[in-house]
Amino acid sequence: MSDSENGPPPAPKKKGLWSRLTGGWSSEPETSAPQAPEREPDPLAPAAPERAPAAETDADVQAHEDTSAEPAQDVAEGEEAPAPETVSEAAVEEAPVQELPVPPIAPSEMEPVESAPAETPAATDAEGAKTSFWRRLTSGLARTASSLTQGITDLVSKRKLDADTLEELEDILIRADLGTATAARIVTEVGRGRHDKMIGADEVKGLIAAEVESILAPVARPLVIDTAQKPFIILMVGVNGSGKTTTIGKLAAQWKSEGRKVMLAAGDTFRAAAIEQLKVWGARTGASVVARAPGADAAGVAHDAITQARAEGADILLIDTAGRLQNRTELMAELEKVVRVVKKLEPGAPHAVLLVLDATVGQNALSQVEVFTKIAGVTGLVMTKLDGTARGGILVAIAAKFGLPVHLIGVGEGAEDLQPFAAADFARAIAGIETDAR
Numbered sequence: 001m002s003d004s005e006n007g008p009p010p011a012p013k014k015k016g017l018w019s020r021l022t023g024g025w026s027s028e029p030e031t032s033a034p035q036a037p038e039r040e041p042d043p044l045a046p047a048a049p050e051r052a053p054a055a056e057t058d059a060d061v062q063a064h065e066d067t068s069a070e071p072a073q074d075v076a077e078g079e080e081a082p083a084p085e086t087v088s089e090a091a092v093e094e095a096p097v098q099e100l101p102v103p104p105i106a107p108s109e110m111e112p113v114e115s116a117p118a119e120t121p122a123a124t125d126a127e128g129a130k131t132s133f134w135r136r137l138t139s140g141l142a143r144t145a146s147s148l149t150q151g152i153t154d155l156v157s158k159r160k161l162d163a164d165t166l167e168e169l170e171d172i173l174i175r176a177d178l179g180t181a182t183a184a185r186i187v188t189e190v191g192r193g194r195h196d197k198m199i200g201a202d203e204v205k206g207l208i209a210a211e212v213e214s215i216l217a218p219v220a221r222p223l224v225i226d227t228a229q230k231p232f233i234i235l236m237v238g239v240n241g242s243g244k245t246t247t248i249g250k251l252a253a254q255w256k257s258e259g260r261k262v263m264l265a266a267g268d269t270f271r272a273a274a275i276e277q278l279k280v281w282g283a284r285t286g287a288s289v290v291a292r293a294p295g296a297d298a299a300g301v302a303h304d305a306i307t308q309a310r311a312e313g314a315d316i317l318l319i320d321t322a323g324r325l326q327n328r329t330e331l332m333a334e335l336e337k338v339v340r341v342v343k344k345l346e347p348g349a350p351h352a353v354l355l356v357l358d359a360t361v362g363q364n365a366l367s368q369v370e371v372f373t374k375i376a377g378v379t380g381l382v383m384t385k386l387d388g389t390a391r392g393g394i395l396v397a398i399a400a401k402f403g404l405p406v407h408l409i410g411v412g413e414g415a416e417d418l419q420p421f422a423a424a425d426f427a428r429a430i431a432g433i434e435t436d437a438r
Contacts, residue, residue, distance in 0.1 A: 138429045140387030140411035145432035147390045148176040148208075153201040161194050169204075176390075177362050178212075179397025186211045209431035212396055216406070216423035219399045223380060223407040223420075225255075226351060231263065231309040231317040233342065233349040237335065237376050238356035239368060240323030243384040243410070245274055247356050248318045249281030250415040255316055256285045263314040265305030266291035267298045267338065268322040278320055288312065298322065298334060299341040306345050319350070332375050339376050354407065356382045357398075362391040369402055383421075384410040392430055 138145075151172040159165050166187050173183035190199070190207050225232050236244045245268065252262045264287050268274035272294040282289035290305040302319055309317040321338060324331035342349050355378045357365045372378050381404050386392050399406060406421045 136387070136411045136417060137409075137425055141392050141426075141429040143390040144176065144386075144392035144430055148172065148393070148430070149201065149205060149432040151175075152204050152208075156199050156201055156204055159198075160196050161191065161199050162196060166191050173208075173393075177393040177397060179393075179400055181400050182211070182215060182396050185215075205431045205433055209427045209433055212430060213423050213427035215396055215400050216421075216426060219403060219406045220421045220423040221380070221405040221407065223352065223354075225260075225316060227315075229348070229351050231306070231314045232351050233306065233309075233317045233319065233346060234352045234354060235319050235321065235339065235342065235350040235376065236354050236356060237321050237372050237378070238323060239325055239358070239361075242323065242356045242358045244268075244323065244356045245277050245281070245320055247354075247382055247384065247408075247410070247418065248278065248320055249285065250410075250418045251318060252281060252285040252287045253415045254418075256287060260315040261313065262287040263305065263309045263312065263317045264289045265301055265317060265319040267301045267305075267320045269294055269296045269298050269301060270322040274320065274322070288314070299338045302338050302342050303345060306342065306349075332371065336375050353377050353379045354382050355380075355404075356384060359383055359386045359392055359394060360389045362394050363397075365394050365398060366401065369398055369404065373402070373404070378404060380405040380407045382408045382410070382418075384418075387411045387417075395426070396430070 152169065155165060155168055155172065169190065170183045170187045173186055174180055178186075186208055189211055190204055236248055238244050248264060252264060255262050262285070264278050264282050266275040266278045266289060268278075269292065275291050275294060279289050279291065281287070288308070290301065290308050292301050292304070298321065305317055305319060319338075319342070321335060322331070324335065339350070339353075353376050355369060355372050355376075357368060359365075361368075369378065369381070381398070383395050383406065386395075386409055395406065395409075398404070408418055409421050409426070410418045
């Protein structure tokens with residue numbers, strides 16, 4: 001659907017906090033314009049009587065004969081479903097653009113959708129917003145920092161720095177999910193020139209922060225949109241429950257507020273709730289949404305979305321995908337097909353493949369990065385749910401092992417809680433270092 005169907009046209013392009021933090025969107029002078037009112041559908045309204053999907057046209061039947069052979073199967077949220085019947089790649093290329101209605105679902109099946117961020121007052125500068133996010137980051141990582149620093153304080157407060165102390169320190173760092181390589185680096189630095197001497201907990205925390213920052217600094221890179229690519233196609237991948245759809249909605253809210261024309265593709269066709277959730281985000285942000293009925297071929301949805309994004313002149317196309325465990329080969333093969341179809345339709349695309357990781361899974365995130373990178377060609381990472389977990393150190397282990405760019409981190413439920421990744425801030429927060437400078 002076009003932007004005109006979603007509400008008033010977007011405000012003129014402007015450079016907000018997000019634009020300044022992520023490398024900029026446009027060289028045009030900053031302007032201010034009222035934000036278009038949002039039409040907020042109520043996802044908690046009683047479900048309407050179920051309607052059968054609209055009948056396909058003859059062209060649809062001919063182009064998608066494989067997907068229309070059997071009706072979609074209902075799949076409970078959180079469960080893995082068998083891959084639906086799929087179309088051939090040749091047939092996908094001929095598929096017409098069409099959005100089919102999605103059957104209504106119970107409100108309990110949907111994840112909560114946060115409100116889009118309000119317009120930042122002109123009087124609030126970038127430093128003030130950064131301070132606010134710093135506070136949310138330190139609060140979110142409090143459990144990670146506490147589990148790490150308490151063990152360090154208990155260890156070094158009454159003992160000299162001998163071999164046994166260093167070995168126990170290494171164990172503490174590994175239990176904090178920092179990874180064996182990072183733990184070894186930190187212990188080596190702590191022990192250098194301090195053997196058989198007393199060392200304070202604050203000094204150890206400072207050394208941890210310095211080593212963590214040295215690991216993270218090379219991977220802390222903003223997500224830059226190449227304006228020469230129109231649409232700039234982003235494929236979102238990850239396991240069930242990692243927060244892909246919510247992250248898409250937050251990114252759409254950020255970019256729409258800067259005047260970019262954003263389109264969303266509901267490629268998670270296994271769950272009707274995921275399709276409906278993306279439509280709610282589209283309505284909230286004013287972004288167009290391309291969707292089919294549940295059970296449709298995900299590669300066909302990607303094809304339709306690219307075709308429609310070209311026709312409507314979208315700046316950015318965000319393609320959602322079904323959550324899948326990295327050890328389910330049949331589902332990973334379906335994701336591989338989506339990537340092939342996108343590449344065939346748009347050479348050089350997807351221009352970014354973002355892997356959304358849930359910080360609470362700890363060491364399992366390492367295998368997720370490895371498998372998704374092999375199948376989908378991951379170009380960057382988004383780490384969510386850093387608030388309230390004691391396993392935030394896994395991001396350091398991932399950076400040390402894979403060296404993939406870390407674009408964004410999430411420390412809360414609101415759209416403003418997804419921000420560009422800053423290595424120094426993260427290192428100080430994870431080491432539990434308080435500072436008056438923020």
